[in-house]
Amino acid sequence: MRVARPLIVALCLLAGKPGAALSQATTSSPPPGGPKKSEGPFLVKPYLQWGDSTAREGTRSLAVLWHTGDDAKPWSVEFQPGADQPWRPAEAPTPRRIAVPGIPPHRLYRAILKNLVPGARFSYRLSQAGQPVFQSDGRAPKAAAAAYRFVAFGDCGAGTPEQASIAYRAYREQPDFVLITGDIVYERGRISEYRDKFWPVYNADEASPAQGAPLLRSTVFLAAPGNHDIATRDLERYPDGLAYFLYWDQPLNGPPGRVGGAKVPALKGPEANRRAFLDAAGPAYPRMANFSFDYGNAHWMVLDSNPYVDWHDPDLRAWIERDLASARHATWRFVTFHHPGFNSAKEHFEQQQMRMMAEVFENGGVDVVFSGHVHNYQRTVPLRFVPENDAAGKPVRVANRVGGRWTLDTAFDGRTHTHPSGVIYLVTGAGGNHLYNPEQQDDHASWQSFTHKFISKIHSLTVADVDGPRLTIRQVAADGQELDNFTIEKR
Ligand SMILES: [Fe+2]
Incomplete structure (x- = not known):
C-alpha cells in the first residue's frame, strides 16, 4: 500500500502558521499564463x-x-x-x-x-x-530493492487546460519521479514560456485540475529534450531560448559534444547573445542533451533524438553501447527520447530516425522505450528491427525514413504472457498539447502492424509501477480512467 503524501507546506512560514495547500478547487485559479500571485x-x-x-x-x-x-x-x-x-x-x-x-x-x-x-x-x-x-x-530516491512508481508524459507545456489536468492527475498518482518525454515547453523552450506555461502548472501552490499541482517542489522531475526545447539554436530570434540548459539540473555524464559535431548544431545569433547564453548555461551546454542515471533497480538512458544527430557517429554509438553494457546489473533498462521510431500516427510518421538505434537497444537488453513528439498514446508489441543496409553496412535513410524488417512478438499479451521478446516502444505524448490523429483511434486498418494500442481521443499519462522483477504500466486519463494496462515480468 502506498503512503499518503504529506501535505505541502509552502511560504506559510511567513505568516507564522503551517499551511496545507491541497485543494480540490476547480474554478477560482487563474489559467496558466494568466494573472499570477505574488511569489514573495x-x-x-x-x-x-x-x-x-x-x-x-x-x-x-x-x-x-x-x-x-x-x-x-x-x-x-x-x-x-x-x-x-x-x-x-x-x-x-x-x-x-x-x-x-x-x-x-x-x-x-x-x-x-x-x-x-x-x-x-x-x-x-x-x-x-x-x-x-x-x-x-x-x-529521496529509492534503493534497488524497493518498489517505486514513476509517471511519464510529454508534449505538455502548452498552456492548455489539459496540461493542468494531466499535471493534477500526475500528482494524485503520487509518483516517486516524473519523466517528461520532451517538448517540455512550447513553442521554443524560452525563459518567457517557462514562466507562463511550466512553473505555474507544475509548481502551483495548490492542487487542482484547473491549475496543476505543487509537484516540482516535492517530486523529482527528469526530462528528455524535444524539438521544441532545443532544436532551434537561433539566439537572435529567441535570445531567451534553450532554457532547458539553464533551468534543468540533470547528470552531465553523457558523451562530450563538440559544437558543430555529430550531435551539437552551432549556435546562431550575435556574439553577445551566444556569450550570454553560454555564461548562463555553464557546463550544462551542450552536454546535458544526453545522459544516464540509475533509479531503484533500473538503468535509464536519456537521448537527444532531434534529426540533426548523426546516429552513425562512432563515438555516440560507442557511448550508448558502453552505457547499456555497464547496466547489465540492473533489473530493468529503460530508454527515453522524444522522437519515436515506431509510430502509426499520420502525424510525424516519416520521422523514423530512431529506428537506426533499435538493434543497439535490443543488444543492450532495453525493455521499454518511452517517447513523445506524437501527441497521443501508442504501444507496440515487443519487436526486433533489422534496418535495410546499404553496401557500406549503414541503414538506408531517405530523409528521416528508415526501412527494414521487424519481427513481432504477438504471443506477449501483458497479462498471461508477460515475458516479451524484443523491445516495447511507447509513445506517451498526450500530456497537454492538442491531440494528433484522433480519427485513427478506431481505424485499426491505419495502424502499422507493430502497433497494439492507439489512444488518440483523450489526453493521458503513463503510470509505471516497478516491483522487483515485475513492471506494470497503465495509461491513465486525467479523470483516472484506465486506457491501457500491461505487465512485464523478468524470468
Ligand atoms: Fe516534438
Whole structure:
C-alpha cells in the first residue's frame, strides 16, 4: 500500500502558521499564463532536480533549485533527512546569474541535499537573510530493492487546460519521479514560456485540475529534450531560448559534444547573445542533451533524438553501447527520447530516425522505450528491427525514413504472457498539447502492424509501477480512467 503524501507546506512560514495547500478547487485559479500571485522573494519557487551530483553519489542526494531577482541577499537551506532526524544545514547555495537579452537579469540558486536516506521522506526549508520563507517535503530516491512508481508524459507545456489536468492527475498518482518525454515547453523552450506555461502548472501552490499541482517542489522531475526545447539554436530570434540548459539540473555524464559535431548544431545569433547564453548555461551546454542515471533497480538512458544527430557517429554509438553494457546489473533498462521510431500516427510518421538505434537497444537488453513528439498514446508489441543496409553496412535513410524488417512478438499479451521478446516502444505524448490523429483511434486498418494500442481521443499519462522483477504500466486519463494496462515480468 502506498503512503499518503504529506501535505505541502509552502511560504506559510511567513505568516507564522503551517499551511496545507491541497485543494480540490476547480474554478477560482487563474489559467496558466494568466494573472499570477505574488511569489514573495522568488521568481520561481524551489523545485527538486536529480542534479549532477547524484550521478556521482548514487541515490543519496538531490538538488533543490530556485530563481530570484538580481539581488544578492544571502540564502541558506536546511533539511531534515527523515522524520526523526535533526535539521541540518546544506552547503551554501551557489548562484548562477542569468542575463540574456530580453529578460531582466535574475539568479538561479542551487543547493545540494546530501546524505538523504534512500526512499525516506525528507523536509527542506529556505531562509533569506535569516528569515524562513519556504518549506516543502520530498522523497529521496529509492534503493534497488524497493518498489517505486514513476509517471511519464510529454508534449505538455502548452498552456492548455489539459496540461493542468494531466499535471493534477500526475500528482494524485503520487509518483516517486516524473519523466517528461520532451517538448517540455512550447513553442521554443524560452525563459518567457517557462514562466507562463511550466512553473505555474507544475509548481502551483495548490492542487487542482484547473491549475496543476505543487509537484516540482516535492517530486523529482527528469526530462528528455524535444524539438521544441532545443532544436532551434537561433539566439537572435529567441535570445531567451534553450532554457532547458539553464533551468534543468540533470547528470552531465553523457558523451562530450563538440559544437558543430555529430550531435551539437552551432549556435546562431550575435556574439553577445551566444556569450550570454553560454555564461548562463555553464557546463550544462551542450552536454546535458544526453545522459544516464540509475533509479531503484533500473538503468535509464536519456537521448537527444532531434534529426540533426548523426546516429552513425562512432563515438555516440560507442557511448550508448558502453552505457547499456555497464547496466547489465540492473533489473530493468529503460530508454527515453522524444522522437519515436515506431509510430502509426499520420502525424510525424516519416520521422523514423530512431529506428537506426533499435538493434543497439535490443543488444543492450532495453525493455521499454518511452517517447513523445506524437501527441497521443501508442504501444507496440515487443519487436526486433533489422534496418535495410546499404553496401557500406549503414541503414538506408531517405530523409528521416528508415526501412527494414521487424519481427513481432504477438504471443506477449501483458497479462498471461508477460515475458516479451524484443523491445516495447511507447509513445506517451498526450500530456497537454492538442491531440494528433484522433480519427485513427478506431481505424485499426491505419495502424502499422507493430502497433497494439492507439489512444488518440483523450489526453493521458503513463503510470509505471516497478516491483522487483515485475513492471506494470497503465495509461491513465486525467479523470483516472484506465486506457491501457500491461505487465512485464523478468524470468
Ligand atoms: Fe516534438
